[in-house]
Amino acid sequence: MNRTLLPLIFLTAATLSAQSNQGTITGTISDPAGAVIPTAQIEVRNVETGVVYRGGTSATGNYVLSVPAGTYEITVNANGFKKSVQQNVTVVTATDTRKDVTLEIGNANETVTVEASAPLLKTESGEMSHQVSISDVDQLPVLTIGGGNVVTAAGPNTLGQIRNPLQISELLPGVTFSNDNSIVVNGLPSNSETIRIEGQDSTGNIWKVMQQLSQGASVDAIQEVSVQTSNFAAEYGQVGGGYFNLTMKSGTNTLHGSAYDYLVNEFLNAGLPFTDEVTQDPAKAGQHIRNAERRNDYGFTVGGPIRIPKVYNGTNRTFFFFNFEQFREARTIANNLQTVPTVAYRNGDFGTAIFPAPVINTATGQ
Secondary structure (H helix, E strand, O other), X not given: OHHHHHHHHHHHHHOOOOOOOEEEEEEEEEOOOOOEOOOOEEEEEEOOOOOEEEEEOOOOOEEEXXXXXXXXXXXXXXXXXXXXXXXXXXXOOOOEEEOOEEXXXXXXXXXXXXXXXXXXXXXXXXXEEEEEEHHHHOOOOOOOOOOOOOOEOOEOOOOOOOOOHHHHHHXXXXXXXXXXXXXXXXXXXXXXXXXXXXXXXXXXXXXXXXHHHXXXXXXXXXXXEEEEEEOOXXXXXXXXXXXXXEEEOOOOOOOEEEEEEEEXXXXXXXXXXXXXXXXXXXXXOOOOOOOOOEEEEEEEEEEEEXXXXXXXXXXXXXXXXXXXXXXXXXXXXXXXXXXXXXHHHHOOOOOOOOOOXXXXXXXXXX
């Protein structure tokens, strides 16, 4: 049995495509004279979770570490040099972050701390990439639950009130976004982009409204969206019109969460001009008509370390994050008439039909 399963495992692995929800920290460690240091030890710590990643420099003084997106602290140690600490280093999904460090000669017990540094010229690749934080987008009138229904007169692919994380495309240079979820990157055909959630493919080219409803990520559960628009590496291939990677939020060492409710109600809307509600309700004479429009997009998020008293403490090791989102809409559908067969109809008597029409026996044609 084991001999049968082993080849199957290898065959399955061969069909998997490159997937990543991580970014890369890279750089060169050198001394004050510019000579590289091949024996430096690198320690990268996630500020929010406390998880530590370790590595070292190569013979050429270079280092590369792949880590999940987030904010990090980089510590560099080498014999005969002061310890260097780089703080507030932001790593973006599917993007190289370069941090070159020059160590000062001195005692290893001494520490040189750099809280922030100017961004360096990107020399690792010629890719054009962008990173958008959902917290930034949420402050702009981009993510909205106003304006139309999910299925509108414009067609079933027209998105309306549901908050759509792909609308961040409107903030990116060279990218256009339409309400039917069509994304055009650098003039290439629409529907030629790739959308991934934590590195897993979530692209849907048919009925993208269904992609948003069933496969789309909840906006409040997203940490950031990384977008490569051109010249990206081969590992992000199989795409011509842009590579979108959504990174979800995760738990940290502190319990945290949020609750929200995005409300739309006609009571808060302006009335339609040149109308009078006296035609619908005599008690509201002189007031403009407000069409019924009631929607709620509400939910909550919670995350933190997994702790079981006297059994397990997941601080700096194991975390959880949970998100719940519910959308509700109440609307009035006018001129919608449906009929059901009465007892007389079921007995073959159509004499009381509301809309008289000749009854023809399909067997005889009479």
